[in-house]
Amino acid sequence: MREVSRRRRLRQHHSLYARPANEMSFGPHLFLAFLEGTVTAFVLALTALGLSLVFGVMRIVNVAHGEFFMLGAVLAWYCTALLGGSPMVGFALALIVAPLLVGAIALAADWLVLKRVDYNPESTIVATIGLLYIVQQLVLTVFGPEARPVEAPIYFRVSFPWFGYSGYKLIVAALSALLLLGTWYALSHTKLGLYMRATQQDYEIAQAFGVPVRRVYATVFALGAMLAAVAGVLIVPVQQAHYLMGLDPLLLSFIVVIIGGLGSLKGTVVAAFVIGISDGMVSVFFSPTLAKILATLLVAAVLVVRPNGLFGDNRT
Amino acid sequence: MISGRTRRIVVLHLAIIGLLFVLQFVLPAYHHTNLARIMVLATFAMGYNILFGYTGLMSLGHAMFFAAGMYGAGLCVYYLQFGAGAAFVLGILAGVSLAAVFGLFALRTTGVSFLIVTMMFGQACYLTLLYFNEITLGDQGFTVSGNLQALHQAGVGFAYSDPDVKFNAAWLVFAGALSISTAIAASPIGRVLIAVRVNEERTRLLGYNTFAYKWLALCVSGAIAGAAGAAYALLFSYVGASFASILYSIYPLLWTLLGGAGTTLGPLVGTGVMFYLIDLTSGWTAAYLFIVGGSLLALVLWFPQGLMGAVRARWARWLP
Structure with a gap:
């Protein structure tokens, strides 16, 4: 039932932020919807890229991917709340700490579980479902069932002729675009990227050519989780941190x-x-x-x- | 000619069904109610097992078939004052039709795509129940007992709130599902399903239309899950969208894995053990998701064949 009240809150949230009080004509309303959609798209591209990368290279589906996203958001709340002071500092810290911690968790999961089931697709899925519930319960026990807001690091409004729009959301889109470009660059221009593409194409041949396939697997799994965690940090000032998010x-x-x-x-x-x-x-x-x-x-x-x-x- | 193996299988399963019937006279009230619930949930798991255990198709959205049966039966009683029998049949129809339509496009995918698609549609069904909240009352849930009792007293005079009626109705549903799944497992169709699980390419090479067999397995699975959902709604009188959530898609997977995937008795054993595990630990912790998650991890790492799978491998190779 908590899920339901959260949805209702999200809906209110949307109407609060997106819809100005006075009635807008269709054109500007459409433009606003397009803006909202574009921001969603950038964050989604970042999250889904993590999942897709893991599948592409390792041929496994990580069902706990959403929980890495949620952990990013929850850790961002801890960073800003525990540090106090300027939201900018806490947020910058979260952008570093959250992906590192989540990446470490992913590495541990890879080492303790995934490696041991030999990356078998079905076993991995069952294992990551198990991981999903353990992480969810952990956050529910430690962080609690309530949704907690995180203040945006910077607040300004971009004014269009018809409405003002949250500048932070545009920054989210820009940062996501940068990260997407960074991932593309890493894949196409670095040695790690070459290893990843080689493993994706044929891991046996890659291994024969001296690619440390197991280490590539662990790295990719951690990288995928980190992408999700960053997306979670970026979105939390817009969405609030919650254990089911x-x-x-x-x-x-x-x-x-x-x-x-x-x-x-x-x-x-x-x-x-x-x-x-x-x-x-x-x-x-x-x-x-x-x-x-x-x-x-x-x-x-x-x-x-x-x-x-x-x-x-x-x-x- | 009935072979020795067939006779053994029939005797064993009849004995289990008989034992469960007798248990109602022995068990104290608390466990009496629990066992009724376990039998209905085990029916759900048996439906799941036909698709996952025998055919090798892992679904992560089976709650949608359970919920289809639950709402198919529940809404008919709630809005149309259907009797229990008619509502039960409608619940099964709801489960089987959802499975039939869903299978037509979901089975076009193979491997892990199928898993993702089932999970996605399971979640979409859950969201649909919430979205049409005015009709489904998915948000709060509703009870059917008020509408059901009044109607049923005009008939034979059984009240569904009576624990004995509840137990025996649950037992009937369970016995039916166990008979069907055992019959399938022991039949030539069951052999083909297992062949699809072991190697689909070769099965196709032998001339079998594997798509049709997978679709059939999904339909039977959906029908049994729907029957379980309908029985749950009618016997325990609560219908709510939470039964369509992802957790209720994971439960049958967990029960089947724990009991032993691809064994006829595994779902019953797994459901029973898991039910009491959560029930016993609820005394000192509310964190039951740890148990769900931890069990899944432990099963994958150390005990992939499950309880009945281990029994079959070690003592009774003839178990279906």
């Missing part, structure tokens, strides 16, 4: 990777924009719940036409 990003990331095609990074980013923008727009005009339902129906439609997704290969 990982479910929506997990669902949306799943939708995105299936539509884009499992394992295709390009497909993931393209689908994140399609789903993110439409999700944002339906959320503003109707409701966030309806947006998720419609996105799932879109998946059904895509599966009928292309069972491997829009950019998918045949190696699932």
Whole structure:
């Protein structure tokens, strides 16, 4: 039932922030919805990229991915609340501490569990579900069941002719874009990226050429988790930290990777924009719940036409 | 000709069903109610087991079939004053039709995509129940007993609030589901399902239409899960969207894994053990998600074959 009240709060939240008090005409309203959608899309691209990277290289699905997102948000709350003082300092600290801690948790999970089941796809899924509930319960016990707000590090409004828009949200989009570019650069121009692509193409051949495949696996799993954690930190000033907040990003990331095609990074980013923008727009005009339902129906439609997704290969 | 193995299987399963029937005269009231609940939940797990244990298709959205049965039966009683029998049949129909439609596109995916798609649609069904809250009352849930009792007293005169009626109705549903899943497991169809699990490519090479078999398994699985959901709504009188949440998709997976995937008795054993594990630990901790998560991890790491799987491997190779 907590889930429900949270949804209602989110809906109020949306109407509070997105919809100005006076009635807007359709054009500006559409523009506002588009802005909201674009911000959602950038954060979603970041989250889903982590999931897609892990699947692409390791051929496993991390069901606990949303919990890494949630941990990022919760750790951001701890950083800002415990540090006090300027929200800017706490937030900057969170941007460093949260991904590092979450990455460490992911490394531990990889070493203690995933390695031992030999990255078998089904066992890994069951194991990450187990991880999901352990993390959720841990946060519920330590952090508590209530949603807690985190103050945005900077507050300014960008004024458009029809409404003012939260400047922080635009910064979120910009930072996400930077991180996406950074990930692309790391994949295409660094040695680690080369190792990752080699492992993705054929891990046995890669191993024969001296790629430390096991270490690449651990690194990729941690990197995927860190991307989710950063997305969680970035979104928390807009959304509040809550122990169940990982479910929506997990669902949306799943939708995105299936539509884009499992394992295709390009497909993931393209689908994140399609789903993110439409999700944002339906959320503003109707409701966030309806947006998720419609996105799932879109998946059904895509599966009928292309069972491997829009950019998918045949190696699932 | 009935072979020795078949006779043994029939005798064992009849004995289990008989034992469960007799238990109602022995058990104290608290465990009496628990066992009724376990039998209905084990029915859900048996439905799950046909798809996961035998056919090898892991679903992470089975709560949608349970909820379809639950709401199919519950809403008919609540709005249309259906009798228990008609509502039960409608619940099964709801489960099987959802499975049939869902299977047509979800089964186009293979491997892990299928897992993701089932989880996604399970969650979408949950959100749909919340979205149409005015009709489904998913938010708060509702009880069916008020509408059901009045109607049923005009009939034979059984009240569903009576613990004995509850137990025996749950027992009937359980016995039916166990018979069906044992019959399937021992039949040629069951052999094909297992073949699909072991190697789908080769099964197709042998000339079997594997898509049709997988679709059939999903439909049977959905029907049994729907029956369990309908029985749960009618017998325990509560219908709510929380039964469609992800946790209720994970439960049958956990029960089946613990009891032993691909064994007919595994779901009953797993459900019973897990039910009492959470029940006993609830005395000193409310953190039952630790137990759910910890059990899943432990099973994957150290005990992948489950309890009945271990029994079969060690003592009774003939168990279906």
